[in-house]
Amino acid sequence: TVAFLDKDTAKPMTRTITLGLKTGAAGREEVFAKLSDHPTVFTLPASMLNELEPGTLKLRDKKILPITADAVAKIEMTLESGSITLVKTDGVWNIALPTSGRAHQERVKLILDRLTALTAMGFRSEKASEVQFGLDRPRGSISLFKAGSDKPTTLKIGADSPAGAVAFVQSSSADVVAAVGASEVGVFLAPTACYYDPTLWLLPDKADIGAITLQRSDGVTELVRSADGKWRMTKPLDAPVDAENVNSILDRLDNLTATRIVSIGEKTRAYYARGAGVLSATFAVRPHDAATSQPASK
Numbered sequence: 201t202v203a204f205l206d207k208d209t210a211k212p213m214t215r216t217i218t219l220g221l222k223t224g225a226a227g228r229e230e231v232f233a234k235l236s237d238h239p240t241v242f243t244l245p246a247s248m249l250n251e252l253e254p255g256t257l258k259l260r261d262k263k264i265l266p267i268t269a270d271a272v273a274k275i276e277m278t279l280e281s282g283s284i285t286l287v288k289t290d291g292v293w294n295i296a297l298p299t300s301g302r303a304h305q306e307r308v309k310l311i312l313d314r315l316t317a318l319t320a321m322g323f324r325s326e327k328a329s330e331v332q333f334g335l336d337r338p339r340g341s342i343s344l345f346k347a348g349s350d351k352p353t354t355l356k357i358g359a360d361s362p363a364g365a366v367a368f369v370q371s372s373s374a375d376v377v378a379a380v381g382a383s384e385v386g387v388f389l390a391p392t393a394c395y396y397d398p399t400l401w402l403l404p405d406k407a408d409i410g411a412i413t414l415q416r417s418d419g420v421t422e423l424v425r426s427a428d429g430k431w432r433m434t435k436p437l438d439a440p441v442d443a444e445n446v447n448s449i450l451d452r453l454d455n456l457t458a459t460r461i462v463s464i465g466e467k468t469r470a471y472y473a474r475g476a477g478v479l480s481a482t483f484a485v486r487p488h489d490a491a492t493s494q495p496a497s498k
Contacts, residue, residue, distance in 0.1 A: 201214055202214065202215050215235065215237070216237075217233060217234070217236070218233065218234050218235075218236065219232075219233050219244070219249060220232035220233065222246055223243055229247075230246055231243065231246050231249060233248075262319045262320045263318075263319055263320075264318045264320055264355065264369065264378050265316055265318060265353055265371055266353065266373050267316060267353050268316055269315075272288070272316075272345065273287070273346060273348075274287050274288065274344075275308070275311075275312075275342065275344055275345070276342075276343040277341070277342050277343075278340065279339075279389060279390075279392060280339060280340070281393070282392045283392070284297060284392040284395055285297040286303050286308060286395065292305070293305055295395060295396060298392075298464065299464050301397065301464075303395055303396065303397060304394065304395055304396060307394060307395055310387065311342075311387065312344075314384070314388070315342065315344065315388070318355075318369075318380060320378035320379060320380060321366060321379050321380060321381065322379045323377065323378055323379070324376070324377040324378075324379060333358040333359060333368035333370075333377050334358035334360075334368060335356050335358040335359075335368065338356040338358055339357045339358070339385075339389055340356075340357040340388055341354060341355070341356050341357070342354065342355045342357075342388060352372070353371065354372040355369055355371055355372075355388075356369065356370045357369050357385050357389065361379070361382070364382055365381075365382060366380060366382055367380055367381070367384070393461040393462055393463055393464045394460060396464060398457050398458040398460065398461055399455070399456075399457050399458075400456040401455075401456045402454075402455055402456075403453065403454045403485070408425070409450055409453060409484065409485060410424070410425045411423065411424050411483065411484040412453075412481065412482070412483045412484075413481070413482040413483070414479065414481055415479070415480040415482075416478075417478060419436055420435055421433065421436065422434045422435035423441060423449075430443075431443065431446045449481075
């Protein structure tokens with residue numbers, strides 16, 4: 201039965217088609233059919249039996265999260281590596297918890313694009329417990345908040361299938377378990393540290409580096425820039441230096457960016473800083489063409 205509005209009168213209308221037995225005639229398989237308000241009996245391809253009865257799960261929208269990336273103003277994630285809260289202010293993503301800081305903008309955009317485009321390969325209709333799909337102890341939980349709303353849309357990431365081809369997820373907006381490609385959920389389970397901006401330091405605009413101190417395991421080297429722009433070594437000895445090597449150091453300090461962030465917080469694992477090649481670089485920043493130096497940065 202199909203309900204619709206008459207385009208001329210805007211009057212609600214319904215039409216009902218009834219599909220009957222197969223005709224049994226040779227050739228293409230057909231079934232008898234009849235409109236409820238018309239006496240004529242006619243035939244239709246037998247495939248109509250399946251096409252008009254796809255089942256509830258096949259009719260469901262395959263898009264898992266009913267939200268767009270642009271509408272998201274806050275993200276709360278609970279992962280095996282910890283919990284993290286990201287907030288968008290004036291179009292820029294920042295991290296509120298566990299440690300405040302600027303977020304990795306490209307990373308957040310990637311996650312939102314992948315989340316809002318996530319599509320189900322199929323749905324599971326079994327009325328089984330959450331344990332069957334690993335949703336009682338999810339590997340991850342991601343909540344997306346719209347601006348001005350405290351009611352999120354949440355995605356829980358459960359277990360992989362026994363064969364490992366699909367992963368089971370569930371949205372708070374639906375009571376059904378969806379199956380997605382196992383490879384698609386990997387990006388959602390990355391450590392929380394990767395959401396921090398990898399830019400460690402940018403040279404302030406119109407500023408120069410006036411002094412550099414390099415402390416290595418074999419001693420301390422100090423370099424000082426004179427008013428005429430020439431560099432000279434003051435430790436471990438007083439001597440002129442090769443400008444090309446100094447410029448190489450300055451290029452690295454001008455925009456110091458990590459390849460990736462591996463740990464955030466005070467409880468840093470000791471082995472991250474263990475080894476013979478520990479280096480500490482301290483540099484004094486001064487305004488362009490100014491004689492006085494600002495406090496050193498390390």
